[in-house]
Every structure is written in C-alpha cells, then in structure tokens.
Amino acid sequence: MTEILSFLTQYGYLAMYILLALGVLGIPVPDETLMVTFGGMTAQGQFHFAGALTVTFLGSMTGMMISYMLGRIVGKPLLHRYGKWIWITPKRIDSTEVWFKRYGSWSIVLGYFVPGVRHLSSYMAGVAKLSIKQFLVYAATGALLWCTTFLLIGHAAGYHWGEMMVLFRHSTIRIGIIIVGLIAVVSAGMVWWKKRSIS
Numbered sequence: 001m002t003e004i005l006s007f008l009t010q011y012g013y014l015a016m017y018i019l020l021a022l023g024v025l026g027i028p029v030p031d032e033t034l035m036v037t038f039g040g041m042t043a044q045g046q047f048h049f050a051g052a053l054t055v056t057f058l059g060s061m062t063g064m065m066i067s068y069m070l071g072r073i074v075g076k077p078l079l080h081r082y083g084k085w086i087w088i089t090p091k092r093i094d095s096t097e098v099w100f101k102r103y104g105s106w107s108i109v110l111g112y113f114v115p116g117v118r119h120l121s122s123y124m125a126g127v128a129k130l131s132i133k134q135f136l137v138y139a140a141t142g143a144l145l146w147c148t149t150f151l152l153i154g155h156a157a158g159y160h161w162g163e164m165m166v167l168f169r170h171s172t173i174r175i176g177i178i179i180v181g182l183i184a185v186v187s188a189g190m191v192w193w194k195k196r197s198i199s
Contacts, residue, residue: 005037013051017059024063026119032150039154049155056147057140060112064122064139071126100124105134109142 008015016038023029035056042049100107100121111121125135 008034008038008041012047013055016052017055017062020056020059021063021066024060024118024122025067031115031118035147035150036154036157039151040157041154042151043155043157049151052151053147056151057143060143060147061139064108064143067119067122068126068130068132068135068139071123072129073126075127097124100128105130105138108135108138109145112142112146 008019016034019029019034020031023031023034038047038052038056039049041047042052103110105125107117108121108125111117122135122139125138
C-alpha cells in the first residue's frame with residue numbers, strides 16, 4: 001500500500017486512472033481503500049473532487065470495457081486457463097455466473113460493491129453477449145454510484161482518511177453487502193410504487 005500511495009502522490013490523476021483500471025480488471029489493487037484515500041486527499045486540497053470523480057469513473061469504465069470485450073471475444077476458456085494468475089478461481093467464476101444469471105444486467109451495477117463479483121461481472125456480460133449499449137448503461141450507472149460513494153466517504157473523513165483506510169481494509173465486504181442491500185431495497189420500493197401507480 002505504501003508503494004501505491006507513493007505512486008498516487010507522484011503521478012496524481014494518471015496514477016489513479018491506471019490503478020483503478022487494473023483493479024477492476026482483477027489485478028490485486030485495493031480499489032475501495034484507494035478511492036477513500038483519494039477522497040481524503042481532495043478534502044486536504046491535494047486534488048479537486050470533480051477531477052477525482054471523473055478520473056475514477058473513467059478508470060473503472062476502462063477496466064470494465066476491457067473485461068467485457070475479452071469476455072465477448074474469448075469467452076470463459078480464457079478465465080479457466082489464466083484466471084489463477086490474477087486470483088480468479090473456478091469457484092469464483094461459478095459463483096459470479098450464478099450471480100449474473102440471478103440478477104441479470106443489474107448484477108453489473110450491484111457487482112461493483114461486491115469484491116470478486118466486480119472483477120467478473122463485466123466479463124460474464126461479455127460471455128453472455130449482452131449488447132454493448134445495454135452494458136454501457138449499467139456499467140456507467142454502477143461506476144458512478146461506486147466511485148461517488150467511496151470518494152465521498154474519504155472526503156467526509158478529511159484528515160482522518162488514514163484511519164478510515166485501515167477500517168476499510170477490514171470491512172470492505174460488509175460495507176459492500178450493506179450498500180447492495182440498500183440499493184436492492186430502494187429498487188424494490190421503486191418497482192412496487194410503479195406497479196401501484198399503474199393499477
């Protein structure tokens with residue numbers, strides 16, 4: 001993490017873009033911790049929040065698009081053959097496939113908040129031959145929600161982002177589950193309200 005922070009401090013927005021794109025692709029980069037740190041740096045005036053949001057959004061979308069295209073062109077054999085090099089196990093592939101079949105395109109949005117699923121949901125969308133237009137809508141929605149959430153947490157922490165970084169290192173999965181749960185509740189409420197207003 002020290003090397004990553006040094007890289008981030010030295011190269012700023014470019015470093016954040018590259019690290020987040022690689023992280024979404026499956027390279028072991030602590031994505032959420034990184035964004036909380038970046039958000040904290042915006043509170044300290046080292047970076048502009050709008051610039052940070054733009055760069056993190058573009059970085060995550062770049063990683064998602066590369067993953068989607070690989071899934072669409074090459075398919076699952078690539079994951080089974082080379083996935084082990086980036087800690088993508090057959091078990092993780094199978095669980096993400098089940099997740100994708102259960103939630104469909106929404107798994108792309110919700111998957112951002114679940115480590116492991118995030119790295120594979122776009123690939124599975126490519127394997128399933130989801131249309132590029134549909135993929136972009138869901139991927140962009142998820143990226144905007146994900147980046148904004150963790151940057152705001154870091155920004156709110158301000159000068160205490162170092163302590164927040166330690167907390168996130170141990171609580172990422174639980175926080176992801178809570179956020180996914182909240183999104184699911186809100187989505188269900190919207191569907192219920194829409195059905196009620198139609199009837």
